Every structure is written in structure tokens, then in C-alpha cells.
Amino acid sequence: MGIFSKTCEYALRAVFFIARRTVEGNRVGIKEIASGIDSPEHFLAKILQDLTRRGIVQSVKGPNGGFYLNQQSLARPLIEVIEAVDGDGLFRDCGLGLKECSSKNPCPLHSGFLEVRNRLQSMLESITIGQFNEDLNLGIVVLKK
């Protein structure tokens, strides 16, 4: 288990991939996304269906159809994708699994966690889906290995 669920990892890689195609002016089909990010095709399809319902990504059916991102979606911070898929537990729940996280009756790790998680949160709030297109095109960052 990583910091995010597998589902969420696929979702993040997929939106990065779609963003890149979108700014090139194209929609992109599920097959191409799946092979471009090295994910199981039908499983990813489910994930993108859900993201589409939630308005995180856009899609059209039929010939020349596929997934794309509108301006609003391109500008979305990553944390919205993560919360749509995994919920906000990573940022709100107690790191030791206690029923709730609060600074009255904190668990032993509360203050340490708070600092790390706030840092993660603000990082994910400041990174947008669309901001890596150039680095992806240049091969400076990658979505599969």
C-alpha cells in the first residue's frame, strides 16, 4: 500500500495523461490512456467513469470521442482528484486510527502528523492537473516506466 490507493494512483496518472493530450487539442480513448500510463484498461475505465460523473474529467462518446479536460478541469488542484477517489481521510483522520483526530485528546503522534500532513495537503493544493504538460512532453517527468 502506498500513500494513495491503487485506484487513486491510476486516476492521477490518467488525468496527467489526458491533460497532455487535451492541450494538444485531442480527445483520447481509454485504450491509449491505459497503455500510456500502464494500467489495466477495464479497471481504469471504471475509475474514469466515476471521475466523469463527478465532473473531474470530461468525455464524449462515439467516433472522435474520448476523454478530455475543460479549462476548469485543467486548473484543478490535484487534491480534488485525490479526495474524489480516496476521500479526505488522509488529511482528516487520526494517523493511529483513533475514532477522530483532534488536538484535545490527541494520540501520541498527533502533532507530528499534523505538520507532515499539512505540508502534503498544501503541496497537493498548489499543484494543478495541467501544470506538467511541458515537462511530460520533454520527458523530464514520466507516467510509466
Place this chain on the structure above:
Amino acid sequence: MGIFSKTCEYALRAVFFIARRTVEGNRVGIKEIASGIDSPEHFLAKILQDLTRRGIVQSVKGPNGGFYLNQQSLARPLIEVIEAVDGDGLFRDCGLGLKECSSKNPCPLHSGFLEVRNRLQSMLESITIGQFNEDLNLGIVVLKK
């Protein structure tokens, strides 16, 4: 899903609980631990069996038996418990799920992740199992709610 697995959350709460009893000079049975940290008894038993095999906690069978921690175990940093239970994936794997994490061919989140995870890692390396006994006794921190 939190940052650690449920199994690991129970393990961490349990070692904190055992530490407290140990410095009072007592061994503590599985029933008392389970109720003291609000975890399923038989499931926790499996977890502690594993931690015992790995030498993270100590135990003796029979009357007056139970779990306890020797000096070395009391001084152990939390990260050793976590790595024993969840492995080191949280600190070594790619946050986007790519096959490996490295600064050549990084994923888009690599540098952001690196900073957050290093912070988490050094926090968990500097906190020891035994260091919260006083706070636990005073009720400043808690292991169940």
C-alpha cells in the same frame, strides 16, 4: 485507508500500551491490551505474535505471563515497528505507483513527495516507543476514544 494499514495502527497503539505497563513493572495480557487500545482481540493477537517473532516486543507464556518490552525495544524508533508491519514502501515506492521511485525519470510528484516523505521518515525515526509513557499516564495523549 489511512497513512498506515489498520494492522499497523493496531501495532503502534499496542506497543505504546505495552511500553506503559512495562515501565510500571508489569507484563500485560492480550485481553487487556485489546480493550486498552480498542482493537479486535484475536486479530491483535496475530499481530503481536508476528512482532514477537521479529523481536519488536517480548512475551512469556503461562501465569504471570504476557507481553512486555526490554530496554532495547523501549528505545526502538517507531519506524522500525512500521517497517516490520507495512514494509518500507511508504518511504521508498513511487507515490504515483510507478515501478520504482528515482530522481532520473521521476514522476510529476517526485520532488514534492520526496520532501514530505523525508520529513515523515525523520519524525518516525526520532520518536521512540517508550517516550510517551508519562504523557499517557497524565492523560495528555490517549490510545483510544
Place this chain on the structure above:
DNA sequence: ATAATAAAAGATGTTTTTGTCTTTTATTAT
């Protein structure tokens, strides 16, 4: 030695996550 105690080990069950396959619906080009 015996009985009582408590962890260790083994067998089994449930739920969630992850993954696959098939059918249906919407859209587009002809």
C-alpha cells in the same frame, strides 16, 4: 506431577480492493 494460565499456532470466514469480461447507450460520419 497437576492444574491453571496465557501466548502460539492453525483453520476458517468476511469485507474491501483490485481486476476482467460482456452488453448497452450515445455520438458521429457516411
Place this chain on the structure above:
DNA sequence: ATAATAAAAGACAAAAACATCTTTTATTAT
């Protein structure tokens, strides 16, 4: 209108995580 295309939806399956129950083994006090 029709055929081709591609996502949406539904049914199903495997694996991992989480959990429970029973039997065995080691230890201690009597």
C-alpha cells in the same frame, strides 16, 4: 437511416486485508 465508434453500465472473479474461533504449547504456582 445506417454503420462504426467509443464511453457507460453491469455482472462477475481473484487477491489482499481484516477478523474470528479453536486447538496446541509453554510456563508457573501449587
